Amino acid sequence: MEIRAVLAQNLKKCRQLRGLSQEELAHRADIDRTYISSLERCVYAASIEVVDQLARALDMEASDLLQRTPADEPGVCEET
């Protein structure tokens, strides 16, 4: 799986789990809304600074957003 897709998947999942719209997240992370939309569609390879901003807005670690989830394990956003 491409690293872009890993980020896209984790980003979308964690955002939705927190009940945030792309626009709300954009505001909290101080990032353009359409850009977040692009990231969730794998259009760009984000810089680690953007990943860090998004992670902080989601109250998690940057490394968590890049975590590849083995098929039979829970994702980074789920509770145990």
Added chain:
Amino acid sequence: MEIRAVLAQNLKKCRQLRGLSQEELAHRADIDRTYISSLERCVYAASIEVVDQLARALDMEASDLLQRTPADEPGVCEET
């Protein structure tokens, strides 16, 4: 700690632990040597694609290279 510094620190440590020079790593990751030098000095905020290439060249996960190390815990490269 800035996310650039986290990457810089982990990158340098893991590279040295594997006995690789910047040039050898550059070749294995198919990335310019001077750019790796820059990353270890926090000059740029790498894209997640570069982080992934470096991680694969170091036989580890991209998320590991962005892991912040709590002061009293071992780094991502150390054995237990």
Added chain:
DNA sequence: CGCAATTGTAGAGAATACTCCGTGGAGAAA
């Protein structure tokens, strides 16, 4: 010291991330 390997650094240019504008579509509710 002399030599070799490694790393720092500068500068120019290509490539790509990122912002900002706007438009339109899908779904839900009045």
Added chain:
DNA sequence: TTTCTCCACGGAGTATTCTCTACAATTGCG
């Protein structure tokens, strides 16, 4: 239908990453 929210998507412009070339500084080793 109309309205509202959310999201996909395009284009143009700016900012930054990333490559390449070349040379200087450093480190370690005989």
